[in-house]
Amino acid sequence: MTVSLPFDDWLKRVQHETEGALASFLPAAETLPMRLHDAMRYAVLGGGKRVRPLLVFAAGALFDAPSAVLLRAAAAVEMIHAYSLVHDDMPCMDDDALRRGKATVHVAYDEATALLVGDALQSQAFLLLSEGDADPQTRIAMLSLLARASGSQGMCGGQAIDLASVGQALTQDQLEQMHHLKTGALLRAAVLLGAMAGKALTDEEIQALDRYARAIGLAFQVVDDVLDATADSATLGKTAGKDAADNKPTYVSLLGLESSRALAHQLRNDAHAALDAFAHRGAGAQRLREIADLIVERKA
Numbered sequence: 001m002t003v004s005l006p007f008d009d010w011l012k013r014v015q016h017e018t019e020g021a022l023a024s025f026l027p028a029a030e031t032l033p034m035r036l037h038d039a040m041r042y043a044v045l046g047g048g049k050r051v052r053p054l055l056v057f058a059a060g061a062l063f064d065a066p067s068a069v070l071l072r073a074a075a076a077v078e079m080i081h082a083y084s085l086v087h088d089d090m091p092c093m094d095d096d097a098l099r100r101g102k103a104t105v106h107v108a109y110d111e112a113t114a115l116l117v118g119d120a121l122q123s124q125a126f127l128l129l130s131e132g133d134a135d136p137q138t139r140i141a142m143l144s145l146l147a148r149a150s151g152s153q154g155m156c157g158g159q160a161i162d163l164a165s166v167g168q169a170l171t172q173d174q175l176e177q178m179h180h181l182k183t184g185a186l187l188r189a190a191v192l193l194g195a196m197a198g199k200a201l202t203d204e205e206i207q208a209l210d211r212y213a214r215a216i217g218l219a220f221q222v223v224d225d226v227l228d229a230t231a232d233s234a235t236l237g238k239t240a241g242k243d244a245a246d247n248k249p250t251y252v253s254l255l256g257l258e259s260s261r262a263l264a265h266q267l268r269n270d271a272h273a274a275l276d277a278f279a280h281r282g283a284g285a286q287r288l289r290e291i292a293d294l295i296v297e298r299k300a
């Protein structure tokens with residue numbers, strides 16, 4: 001997908017194409033069992049900023065990856081993300097009734113369906129990556145990357161630490177480690193999936209992308225904490241003020257609002273600096289730079 005478009009047009013194009021890919025990669029609502037497939041489509045389609053697909057496409061552009069492989073990777077990582085939101089909202093975890101401006105899956109359907117939606121989306125994501133045009137070695141590398149990022153030493157591990165941290169006073173290092181796993185691991189996977197769809201990466205390239213991903217992953221969370229404390233539920237499309245109500249340790253509770261905002265800007269600068277490693281590729285890293293800006297400046 002062309003990177004010569006202005007960023008806003010490119011963003012809408014990626015969001016639109018991702019929506020189409022997700023709609024076609026999910027079983028039709030008329031396919032048995034219909035209630036489960038209907039709920040999977042409800043959870044995934046028609047909402048969300050699609051930040052992870054944007055990262056897949058931006059990194060893919062840097063490494064000249066084919067669009068068909070990127071679309072599959074973007075859909076897979078977004079399905080994992082959607083599953084995590086469905087499970088996170090359930091009564092046994094965050095117990096939330098609002099997500100992406102509509103009722104959460106366990107409210108709109110029921111708890112057992114929400115559990116199965118998450119399980120089935122996870123399987124569907126790995127199925128997607130196991131098929132398609134990429135060569136077998138790349139497919140296995142992508143499967144392995146996404147499995148690690150979403151498992152007990154990635155997103156699920158971060159969620160376990162999060163659940164155990166309610167009411168605890170964490171240090172900034174502990175908070176960072178939790179978010180590095182819970183939110184950062186999947187954002188990192190999105191960046192690396194896009195890049196590896198293009199070519200085999202050198203260690204230096206992986207390290208530079210890692211530094212970028214680590215910085216935007218933390219920035220994403222710091223901004224999330226700021227928005228939770230300052231924006232309203234209608235703007236966010238989810239319940240605002242939940243962190244404080246649930247007595248969760250956040251950047252805002254640890255550092256205060258102004259220092260949290262300053263930290264987000266510092267992390268954006270770190271992300272930009274990491275991309276200097278790709279200066280020899282001309283304007284190729286521009287989209288990744290713009291996504292770092294978007295993450296820090298977003299209002300929802």
Ligand code: GRG
Nearest residue numbers: 048049050051084087088100155156159183224
């Ligand atoms: C249940 C295994 C499991 C993991 C849950 C991601 C996650 C881990 C929980 C979501 C709760 C949360 C508020 C996480 C912090 C930041 C985050 C990932 C927000 C949601 O992501 P966005 O803003 O959502 O990209 P949209 O709706 O735009 O896709």
